[in-house]
Amino acid sequence: METLRCPFDQARLSAGDRTIRCTQCERNFPIVDGIPSFVVPELASIHEQEEWLRKQSEMQARDVQARQYDHLLGLALLSPLERHWTLRALQGTAGHFGVLAEVGCGTGRMLQHFASVADVVIGVDFSLESLRLCRQRMESVGAWSRTLLLHADACLLPLPDAVLDAVASCQLVEHLPSDRLRNQVLGEIARVLNRGGRYVVSGYHWSLLTRWSGGKQGMHRGGIYYYRFTREEFHALVSASLPVERLQSVFGYVWLAAGSKEV
Numbered sequence: 001m002e003t004l005r006c007p008f009d010q011a012r013l014s015a016g017d018r019t020i021r022c023t024q025c026e027r028n029f030p031i032v033d034g035i036p037s038f039v040v041p042e043l044a045s046i047h048e049q050e051e052w053l054r055k056q057s058e059m060q061a062r063d064v065q066a067r068q069y070d071h072l073l074g075l076a077l078l079s080p081l082e083r084h085w086t087l088r089a090l091q092g093t094a095g096h097f098g099v100l101a102e103v104g105c106g107t108g109r110m111l112q113h114f115a116s117v118a119d120v121v122i123g124v125d126f127s128l129e130s131l132r133l134c135r136q137r138m139e140s141v142g143a144w145s146r147t148l149l150l151h152a153d154a155c156l157l158p159l160p161d162a163v164l165d166a167v168a169s170c171q172l173v174e175h176l177p178s179d180r181l182r183n184q185v186l187g188e189i190a191r192v193l194n195r196g197g198r199y200v201v202s203g204y205h206w207s208l209l210t211r212w213s214g215g216k217q218g219m220h221r222g223g224i225y226y227y228r229f230t231r232e233e234f235h236a237l238v239s240a241s242l243p244v245e246r247l248q249s250v251f252g253y254v255w256l257a258a259g260s261k262e263v
């Protein structure tokens, strides 16, 4: 409970048997399969209607597709490369982290590897089905005892300011349906990071390679919105919230931006 806050007003929470209660607004948040759930209907009120419809559409698609996600061919081929470059960019000259969070952890494709560079990992996602699979994965790699999974909206993290040593977000920002929400997520990542804390953020690259497989923005199967960034767009997005020390493309597939929050 010490590491959690109400996502709506940042007040402290008190733990009950199966729910968590905000000490200020008195909202109740259920705990489902050991996962605190902050995805409540009131979230609609912080979004524009169109944004919220698209996010809900993605949430449903992610729940339905959770089991197939890890078997997507492109992802299976590119994951080892992406993992290598992501960990390298995140670590910089730092070796190991105390508490690391991944915003948009999905089924734990990357989170299991982040667990090898941090004492404690926090995985945040808004698909409960994906988090259930993520829990199984963290159990199978022996890291569940030092993992906290949170069912929450990346735009409103249930975490206090400046508590994390590292934050990663892999291929989340491209699925946010507006500039406003992309900036809000980057703002949240910056808010929860400690001074001097490390971050890495990746998102789709609008490159010669990806031009062959769809438009600059569009919809994936099942109603998942995506946006592909030029270098300038991706740099502008991240640097509005955090200093960009490094910006690289992983084979024209995703951009990786990394750096440290100002001390």
Ligand SMILES: [Zn+2]
Binding pocket: 006, 007, 008, 009, 010, 011, 022, 023, 024, 025, 026, 027
């Ligand atoms: Zn509250």
